[in-house]
Amino acid sequence: MLSNQTDADVFQALRSGNLVALGILYDRYGSIVYRLALRMLGNTQEAEDLTQEVFLILWRHQNYEPKRGSMNAFLSTLTRSRAIDRHRKMRSQRQLIQKWSSSIFPENQNSLMDKISFQEISHRVREALSQLPNNQRQVLEKAYYEGMSQSEISQDLNIPLGTVKTHKRKGLIQLRQILKDLVESR
Known part of the structure; x- marks a missing residue:
């Protein structure tokens, strides 16, 4: 049974096209990714979106390498990196709005x-x-x-x-x- 396998085995099944494997990885690590995203972003909707994005990246890019570390470490690093990217984008949007606002309403x-x-x-x-x-x-x-x-x-x-x-x-x-x-x- 796939759910009893190691993360590396489950990930190998995902690479082979078995979408059940993605569900298993989500069940194992979804709450960890979500909690980290929520802590970093401070917004439940953003945390949910980021959690979905992280698992989509895992599925689409399949760039996890078991020899380099645990699935937990990989997903945590990916979540942290994407959360930082979102912070940068939000800061950039705020600065743009402030710039436009100050030029329109001095x-x-x-x-x-x-x-x-x-x-x-x-x-x-x-x-x-x-x-x-x-x-x-x-x-x-x-x-x-x-x-x-x-x-x-x-x-x-x-x-x-x-x-x-x-x-x-x-x-x-x-x-x-x-x-x-x-x-x-x-």
């Missing part, structure tokens, strides 16, 4: 009217993004909402770096045109 940023106006602008930007071709929208969202670099976007979308740069430039030009009245009024 004085008295905390008033109710400023907050409402900022929400309206955010809504308009989201609507404008939805009007862009999918490839341009996807690149801009990854750059500005997820805080990814152009090379990270290139890897994530599996497209050449030059294509990412082109999509980003064209998307920004189109976005500026769509939001022309908003840009000119500031």
Whole structure:
């Protein structure tokens, strides 16, 4: 029975395409990964998402090497690394929002009217993004909402770096045109 096997044997079964093996590894280590993710991220939804991401990586990339350490150590290291990446992206998003917010609302940023106006602008930007071709929208969202670099976007979308740069430039030009009245009024 597979559930009585060692982690190395179960992982070998996963490599062979046995998805039951992934369930067994999840049963063994899912709560450990989740608790670590929760402790690092401080948010249950983010911790759940990260736990799912870690096990998807284990399944898709199958880069665990039993000779280098235990499954527990591997998954903990992977969880820690991905949590740090998420912190960086969230910090980048916050900085971008603060930058936009301070340029749009330089004085008295905390008033109710400023907050409402900022929400309206955010809504308009989201609507404008939805009007862009999918490839341009996807690149801009990854750059500005997820805080990814152009090379990270290139890897994530599996497209050449030059294509990412082109999509980003064209998307920004189109976005500026769509939001022309908003840009000119500031």
